[in-house]
Each structure stands twice: as C-alpha cells, then as structure tokens.
Amino acid sequence: MTAVLAVVDLVPSGSAVSYGDVAELLGAGGPRQVGAVMSHYGSSVAWWRVLRASGEAPPGHEVAALRHYMEESTPLYGAYEAFLRTGEGRWRVDLTAARWAPTDSGFDQLDVISDQLERQLHKMSVPDDEMTV
Template identity: 70%
Template sequence: MRTEYVEAVLELVALIPAGTAVAYGDVAELLGSGGPRQIGSVMSHYGSAVPWWRVLKSNGEAPPGHEREALALYLNEGTPLRGSYLDCLRTGEGRWRVDLAAARWAPADADFDRIDAIAGRLERELHKLSAPDDEMTV
C-alpha cells in the first residue's frame, strides 16, 4: 500500500472528534479514494497512533479483537451505544455496538476544508507517482 495513501487515511482519522464515529467506507468517501477494505487494511496495520476506535464497520461493530478496549473508550467519550454493553462490562458477555446513526461524525465547514486539503494532496501525490517521467518534469 502506498505510503501517501496510508498517511492521508491516518491524517483524516485524526480529525474525528471524541464521541463520534465513522464507518470505513465513510473515510474512503471523504478521501475520494479506495474503499472500506483499503481503509480497514490501513487501520489494522498502521492505525494504532490515531483514534482507531472511531472507525468501524458500517453496522457499528467495534474493530475485531479490540471490543473491550474500544468499549471503555466509547464509554469514556460518551459515544452513543446500542445493546447490552453494561453486561459486557460486568461479565464479559453481551452484544453491543456503536449507534452509528447517532454517533456518525458530521464534519463542519472547517473540517471539510482540512479534508479537502488532505484529499487534494493525496490525489496530487498519486498522480505524480503514476505520471510518466516526461510529464513529471513539466
């Protein structure tokens, strides 16, 4: 996976505020590049330095293998949840998920300015990498 793409995904994820969340596909749409699987791959390999728990499956499930840690972070941030998350805290049992309809991040105009800058930089970098040598010197 291209370094430029990884950096753009991580930079965008770092913008997601506490108490909100997005689906993998939302990140791809905001970037205008890739899809949910590519975003998931970036997050699973490189996402530990950004708020990874704020990017999840479109059904609101936490990243696989990180459910308990993510639950504690969601509760700390006040992220809207659905299901028996209290049972999960007490007994380790219970099914829950982020209420993505209520928690989905709605970027403000200033956020869109930053997102557009990230997406534009990514597009330029990817175009530069795919351009023939003679086009790069123009």
C-alpha cells in the same frame, strides 16, 4: 495511508465514522483499503472512532474500544455494561447518532488531505519553481 490517519484525526471525541465513510470523505479507495491502513498504522490515532458500518467495533479490540466509547460517552446500543463485566452480550455504537458530520473547517481539511493523496497517487512531484496552473 497518512491521508487516512489524517482523516481519523478529524473525527471528534464522542462521535465516529465507518471505514466506508473515510473512503468516501477521502474520495479514493474503498472500505477495505481503509481497514488495511488501520490494521497496520491505526495504533497511532483514535482508531476506535473508525468502525464497521454495522456499528461493531474493530475485530479483536472490542473491549478496549468499549472503554473509550464509555469515556467519550459515544452513543451505544445494547448490553455493553454486561459485556464489559462478563464478556457476554451484544452491543453496537449507534452510528445514526454518533456518525460524524464534517464541519466547515473539517471540509477544508479534507480538501487538503485528498489533494495531497491524489498528488501522491499520480506520483506527481510539484516542481518547486512554478505551481501556478
């Protein structure tokens, strides 16, 4: 799960990714797994930058998320202002515009993260004496 959180940390302010994107970048698991992690440990990171593929904020946190989106000027659709005031109306994050495209350094980070994850999955501990293969 630390892997998921690590990926979320990579997403810059003003942009976002879907649960599925994270799973893909991670090269393991699926959207539901990412969602599960976020629901339990998401509070320690910028959770609002991970949302449904449709652009809807995480269930039960739409108001808090919207405040963040407005602060970060994340691309939005619809009557979000009205929603903030009255709680009525539909709105979404414009993922086609906000979706994060990993930078070069970002890819490097992702490699490291997915490596660690895989190692963890295989439950393989690296012998401290020889790591050369």
